[in-house]
Amino acid sequence: MTLPLPHPALAAADPELAGLVADEELLQAATLRMIPSENYVSGAVLEACGTVLQNKYSEGYPGRRYYEGQQIIDRVERLAVDRAKAVFGVEHANVQPYSGSPANLAVYLAFAEPGDTVMGMSLPMGGHLTHGWGVSATGTWFRGVQYGVRRDTGLIDFDEVRELALKERPKIIFCGGTALPRTIDFAAFAEIAREAGALLVADVAHIAGLIAGGAHPSPVPHADVISTTTHKTLRGPRGAMLMSRAEHAKALDRAVFPGLQGGPHNQTTAAIAVALHEAAQPSFRDYAHAVVANARALAEALLAQGFELVSGGTDNHLILMDLTGRDVPGKVAAKALDRAGIVVNYNTVPYDPRKPFDPSGIRIGTPSLTSRGLGTEHMATVAGWIDRGVSAARSGDEAALTAVRAEVAELMSAYPAPGLTV
Numbered sequence: 001m002t003l004p005l006p007h008p009a010l011a012a013a014d015p016e017l018a019g020l021v022a023d024e025e026l027l028q029a030a031t032l033r034m035i036p037s038e039n040y041v042s043g044a045v046l047e048a049c050g051t052v053l054q055n056k057y058s059e060g061y062p063g064r065r066y067y068e069g070q071q072i073i074d075r076v077e078r079l080a081v082d083r084a085k086a087v088f089g090v091e092h093a094n095v096q097p098y099s100g101s102p103a104n105l106a107v108y109l110a111f112a113e114p115g116d117t118v119m120g121m122s123l124p125m126g127g128h129l130t131h132g133w134g135v136s137a138t139g140t141w142f143r144g145v146q147y148g149v150r151r152d153t154g155l156i157d158f159d160e161v162r163e164l165a166l167k168e169r170p171k172i173i174f175c176g177g178t179a180l181p182r183t184i185d186f187a188a189f190a191e192i193a194r195e196a197g198a199l200l201v202a203d204v205a206h207i208a209g210l211i212a213g214g215a216h217p218s219p220v221p222h223a224d225v226i227s228t229t230t231h232k233t234l235r236g237p238r239g240a241m242l243m244s245r246a247e248h249a250k251a252l253d254r255a256v257f258p259g260l261q262g263g264p265h266n267q268t269t270a271a272i273a274v275a276l277h278e279a280a281q282p283s284f285r286d287y288a289h290a291v292v293a294n295a296r297a298l299a300e301a302l303l304a305q306g307f308e309l310v311s312g313g314t315d316n317h318l319i320l321m322d323l324t325g326r327d328v329p330g331k332v333a334a335k336a337l338d339r340a341g342i343v344v345n346y347n348t349v350p351y352d353p354r355k356p357f358d359p360s361g362i363r364i365g366t367p368s369l370t371s372r373g374l375g376t377e378h379m380a381t382v383a384g385w386i387d388r389g390v391s392a393a394r395s396g397d398e399a400a401l402t403a404v405r406a407e408v409a410e411l412m413s414a415y416p417a418p419g420l421t422v
């Protein structure tokens with residue numbers, strides 16, 4: 001069989017780079033990709049990323065640009081903005097942030113002064129760097145105070161959040177994170193933010209697709225600002241959006257441009273528009289619910305294998321596994337699973353006694369495998385592979401990892417990935 005040549009101009013001009021792209025495509029096709037912040041975008045989203053829109057400079061906003069020739073670009077950006085407003089039910093959307101971290105930085109620029117107190121979930125408990133963690137610019141230019149989860153339940157302790165907020169009086173409170181397997185109670189956060197006189201930012205980067213598909217409650221009635229990436233469960237290009245009620249539109253827009261950025265990445269804006277069009281279809285609701293159903297089924301199957309899961313399971317797309325009981329460090333397990341064709345990341349667990357670069361857990365998720373069409377009926381098989389992989393990591397049984405890798409590749413060959421030609 002001869003494979004179609006997906007990038008003929010690239011292959012002719014730069015065979016070395018084209019070869020790397022082809023190899024990455026093969027890797028993405030043959031493996032079980034379980035990093036919960038990753039996905040497979042559609043062929044349509046991929047194509048939009050590679051368009052001539054990339055050639056255009058368009059600093060400013062539609063109708064208010066600093067460069068001429070915006071007849072088409074303005075329409076592209078308006079389309080993306082209108083679709084974001086419709087999908088999420090918001091009054092204002094800015095689709096220009098280059099990625100999730102700059103989007104969050106724009107929020108600080110819009111609503112706080114350097115030195116102000118901000119509050120977020122601590123990174124090792126599942127928060128994000130940009131929620132005021134020390135090594136991030138947000139934790140050095142602002143005074144970050146951090147909440148966590150309870151040791152006994154693995155859940156956010158709202159009494160602790162309230163106490164901390166009333167004591168520290170932060171300007172901004174962030175909710176959301178990168179390793180939170182449970183539903184975020186936006187209403188509870190909003191009540192605390194109101195009491196403390198803080199702006200509530202819901203950073204829904206991980207769960208935006210679940211929200212769009214109705215598989216997680218929406219922060220819209222509760223949060224002052226919503227920040228999200230577009231490339232995780234939302235299944236769009238690498239990018240971000242800021243959304244709010246109309247009252248915050250001006251501050252957010254000014255912070256993104258000219259506060260923080262120059263020209264928007266118009267090819268990304270176009271691909272965001274495509275992804276939002278896809279997210280508005282009934283099939284995306286099915287996708288979002290299938291992501292959660294798969295994660296729940298996988299959590300059940302892992303518990304049945306004797307694994308320990310932070311908070312005891314999941315409500316969303318993500319599972320945080322504590323491998324302490326298996327006597328395997330997270331990094332050793334992650335690297336072994338990678339050799340077994342199961343791509344995950346090592347992760348701290350709450351109150352982790354180990355170091356962040358060598359933590360106790362791994363973080364897994366179902367967005368990518370659901371995009372390939374795997375269903376709840378496959379999750380016992382997946383849990384079995386993970387169990388064998390983790391056991392082989394402990395015993396150093398490379399042959400077992402090789403065997404799992406072959407089984408993974410065989411199953412995945414029956415479930416072609418969106419956007420891939422192999």
Ligand SMILES: *Cc1c(COP(=O)(O)O)cnc(C)c1O
Pocket residue numbers: 037099100101102104127128130176177178203204205206229239
């Ligand atoms: C992924 C993520 C970000 C950052 O997005 P980047 O595009 O990687 O900069 C911010 N906040 C949360 C909660 C995230 O999960």
